[in-house]
Amino acid sequence: MTGIAAAYDPDGSVSSEDISALLDTLDYRGHDGRDHVVHASAALGHQHFWTTPEAEGEGQPITEDGVTVTLDGRIDDREELRSALPDDRRPDESASDARLVVAAYRTWGPDAFDRLVGVFAVVVWDERRGRLVCARGPAGLRELYYSTVNGRVVVGSDPGTVLAAPGVHRDVDDGVLGERLLGEYASRGDTVYDAVRTVPAGSYVTFDGTDSSVTRFWDPASLDRLSITDPEALADELADRLRDAVGTRLRSRETPHVLLSGGLDSTTVAAIAAERDDADLRAISMQFEDPEAMDDPESARAERRRVEAFVDEYDLPLALYSLDDAAAPLDVEAYAEPRLEKPVLVGIEAPKREVYGRIADAGGRVALTGEFGNLFDGNRFAYHDLFRERKLGRGIADLLADPLPARHLLLGYVLAPAFPGLARRLFEWRSDDEDAFFPDWLAGEFVDRTALRDRLENDAGWSDFDRTSMQGTYDDHYRSNQLLYFGRDRRRALAAGVETRHPFADRRVLEFVYALPTGARLRGGVDKFFFRHLAAELLPPAVQDQSHPFRFDPVIQRGLRENAETLETLVTDRELVDRGIVDAAVVDRLLEGFLDGDEVARMVLWRLAAAELWLQNR
Template sequence: MCGITGWVAFDADLRTRADVVDAMTATMDRRGPDESGTWIRRRVALGHRRLSVIDLEGGRQPMTVTTPAGEVAIVYSGEAYNFRELREDLRGRGHHFLTASDTEVVLRGYLEWGDAVAERLNGMFAFAVWDAREEKLVLVRDRLGVKPLYCHPTLDGIVFGSEPKAILANPAVRAVVDLDGLRELVAFTMTPKWALWRGMREAEPGTVITVDRTGLRERVYWRLETAAHLDELDTTVATVRTLLTDTVARQLVADVPLCVLLSGGLDSSAVTGLAAAHLAATGEKVRTFSVDFVGREETFRADEARTTPDTPYIRDVVAAVGARHEFVTLDASPLSDPELRREVIRARDLPVGFGEMDASLLLLFQAIRRESTVALSGEAADEVFGGYRWFHDQDVVATDNFPWLVYSSAMSGDRAAVMAPEVRSRLDIAAYTADQYATAIAQVEHLPGDSAVERRMRTISHLHLTRFVRMMLDRKDRISMAAGLEVRVPFCDHRLVEYVYRAPWRMKSFDGREKSLLRHAMPHVLPRSVRGRLKASYPSTQDSAYNVSLQRQAREVLADRHHPVAALIDRNWLRQAISLDPAATPASVRRGIDRVLDLYHWFELYRPSVELD
């Protein structure tokens, strides 16, 4: 796992701009704490920060191959889980390898198949190839968008990077945010290609971008497609079991310490159980980690997101599989630390406003990184199998809107409430959301003869797998990599995603529960308590001390009348929010204060120009 960046300028000599390339590369030192490398030629400069996971000695980047027609160079982030099979295939085609790394397999694969190498990869990846034979740059992103990739076209080329911060370090790019950027930040519709900063865009998952002197072209090599599902229920359950078992086994390959993130929910427990069974064959015990809060189990209060604490279920899984487990226990004090908030904003490049949920995730990953370099996660199972509660709320399902915006939670509601009235008016979030929803559902393919229920549930599944999951994956990647931890996501294996997506909703909920197919595919690795557990969200602190600290910091924002954030926020809303009883502050209000504080620190860190005209 690494960070990549680069710059192509067809009308300049980049050999004189090594300082800029170094600065771009240095912004991602946490993504790649082990090594740094750059490669510069007249028209192109590539930068790489490495987190060593496979072939610790031989996988250094940028990696190059010299051909009779010119050099071909690659910077690569991620993992190709089928690299061993591909390496044997390429050897049979006459290729010789100097390393044992998957990076060289991808590079040699490009030499053999061109950008069609993307279709042959099973994994999570974002990479850039400079092909001097044709003076072109090729950017490739994995199918589900597990690994991030951003780009900013320029007058004579392009600047790209794993994160916006790498692009913003280039003087050819201005840190400007306009109304279009702010709309998505507030609306939460997960608009494809959005990257907040004007002129910058996110490379779409499943896409190849080619840049040469004639301009920029895109080729979609994978998309979520609808097809008839012909298997009976028993076969479908068995196929899910086979695919997930194979996927977890593939993702356990690493030359560094590896663990599993265990929450006690169905998804992470299934991954833990499969990993434990696979490792047991070699005499190893699975290592697991989870997050908890001081006194949470004893003082737990059920809410709309969680009916039970996680710890009893975690203990059941640990006992069942014999895991070596560690609880990372946090209290409210560090969670509200402004410097920790700034670390999270630096990691995400965004003032998202997830508050202590992002802060605790970063602290968890930092603790894990002291013991492990790679972690497997249960992320994306809810999107694949239909696990979120709103999938099963008929009022939400019947509403023509993004389900996560309709379902009552701390993250829904009026996300624009904290914005100044004149800003809210200009943003017109209702119209923006309606336009995005219409665009999104127009992409969904249906089968002839589908019932109204099947059509609606397929639409909701498509929305989650093409929009919502991308936000969740970006959050996990950016925060984990800020701690130098690689997180792998078995539920994003494209074979599994395709297979389950095509299965009808009546199969995905055949037992009247959420994630029926997964629940019935994994009984052999799950304790009984977990098999029957309801969906629970990522844990957050219930300590009112967190609210007290937020309110104190918000008062300081109100007092700073000349700060740039003052032009964006509704001071009356904030004044009312901090007057509430900290012990009784609604979760939606707490999230609103978090958004204001994020905006405040984001201005301090990025010094953006905000243009609302």
């Protein structure tokens, strides 16, 4: 792994200088050097960061029999993939992941991508067929961007890599920006840059000349449902898959770390890692050492108790990072860095940057996380699915056991998804506003100009589930800003010399989630229902008690207050207003309320500040 770039000119040539200029934008990833390969009409490059034993000393790209590959990623079913390859193309057991991908592509062509279990973005130059192929793994955790300009195709791990190519303009796609401001991603493959596109997750893009086609090789909506319904049996199945996912992510040149909170997700990952016979693991946790630094001191105390109970149970070395003085900065200069060219801010970005630095200083190159464990939270649209599947007894029992009012649940989670058009019309009628679904800070003219309503209702190219609850889970992962936040955090980690790894985003775990029977994750208003059976086997009682959940909100609150002057400048002298995207009067009112102590506007202002910073520094 880590950063890849390519240039392809079907009617001309590509020089070493061309690919070197693209690789320059990815220097922050190349802790172990860089290499590139130049062919007559294509060039591929790679920034090295060797995190697995097999990758150490390897120079990518790799060329074999007319196939050149540059891989940002990791293969997690190495032995299964090797066994499936024919004898004359099977690398030895010590072969790198990239060399396995070369052998797989030589054997199966683009069909190889569906056989890969792991996280990856890969570019293949297929010289015999005269085509460039760019693929991205199912979880979407490795990004890949491209543009076609002046008869040439340019590809890179970062949008800044593509934008560095001559002729690729930085004009903003206002429609996509509107989607991002609302936290919804409707345009599959589009980015906030009009000239730049992204390879969708679970897909590959083929370039024959400058003509391109997108092929999906992984669609979770097509999976058969599991026949298992017993919660304990589901927990056992998940345990098996998570043990595989965690085990393969412990493959590292150095001692792996785990980012540990007191929640169920990261502690479950850490427990599975720590129980292995070959376990060698270190934990690092972000904590408020002074609980009074929080508005809710008890949640800070409970978090500390959970973390300490866990490391005592598993005898893990623990390093603490204090959040007492941490604040979320509105870092204007950061947006001049190519690796951060996205209109998002991560609330705990500054603390995470220091945590990654500490891991690197301790000699670590790999950090496991509990991120994406929210896939097991479930949602209340399961009630609608239960009724639609005629599981009336179970649906009624869950509704009555849920702590929310039954009337609210029936209207919002049973009738509304059953009759979405009618629900929308009733909502608009009650509010006397046909744009009531849009927040008042978004300018009505902008909504009309960008056809934002139509964009958000566009489902072309996305997975289409027959269950509302599972559609919601998919949309939360792939059609929200979640992957943007993850991408920004990953770039920060790579800059520090750390690769983050996420067992809950393993393909085997994802396919388990999307095949779960209706209502398995949520029962009677209790989220992670069957997951808690697994947690009960692995975690001490103090960790299982999540009665005082911990939030990082105080970091964002403090950051906005400490940067109040910057915030006020951003929303006073602003491109969002000049471009007619937001309503100035409403934003001024939000700012005034926030400065007077109203926290309701905090997250809106945080999102607007991120977009404004990006616009001013793009």
